[in-house]
Amino acid sequence: MKEHTKSILIKIVIVEPIGELNLGNIARLCANFEVDELRLVAPRCNLISKESQRMALRGIKYLKNAGIYSNLLDAIQDCSRVVATCGRIDHGEIPLHSSKNALQWLLETESSKPIAIVFGREDRGLTNSELQMAQKVISLKTSEKYPSLNLSHAVAIILHQLNHFRETSNSEERTRKCDPASAKELNDFLEDAKNLLLEIGFLYPHTERARMEKIKGLLQRGETRSEEVSLIRGIVRQVRWFSNKNNQQINRRD
DSSP: OOHHHHTOOEEEEEESOOOHHHHHHHHHHHHHTTOSEEEEESOOSOTTOHHHHHHHGGGHHHHHTOEEESSHHHHHTTOSEEEEEOOOSOOTTOOOBOHHHHHHHHTTOOSSSOEEEEEOBTTTBOOHHHHTTSSEEEOOOOOSSSOOOOHHHHHHHHHHHHHHHHHHTTTSOOOOOOOBOOHHHHHHHHHHHHHHHHHTTSSOTTTHHHHHHHHHHHHHHTTOBHHHHHHHHHHHHHHHHHHHHHHHHHHHHO
């Protein structure tokens, strides 16, 4: 295995898990595939119950050392690349990628920061807003007659595929690409931009969410880098400063 693939830190993020057996199985999978860390967003079950520990076996350390977060943005803010999973078909305009495309892209990181794969709730998956925190979204194809996959089964499939792509990187040279801006950087910029666009009347309160989701999707698909986000954020701040300055001059004349 190449040195750069050895150093990649993989975070598995589960949003609001409710099943202790599922969680134990996922911890075991983390051990099977040498995941760096298991992160849980607002868990709704006992992490170290008898049931979860019984299923985890040698993966029990992932339950005991799991990172606990109140929201998804905090759970992935230190990650250079993020892939989210989606089992729903009503995900709006969010583009879906093949697992091969998305997982190979994850491994192309040049950063020393970790990468993350996000899985949603057992009962309803991830919201559209949560899906848009990832740069790429994947959906596992199953039978149309019974498309619902058990959460731990989905984790097993994805980790198996990721491990396969890591192994094949022994004999294949990958093109290294610059990492996109983090979810937090993008979120902070979009909050700035939204406030300015509301101030100047480009956005209206009743349509702001839908329009900002389109802008976010555009930036995500373009894999906008940190320095590019900083540049655009600087433009937004300068426009706000200039607008405020003009308003002050107008008010003084009045």
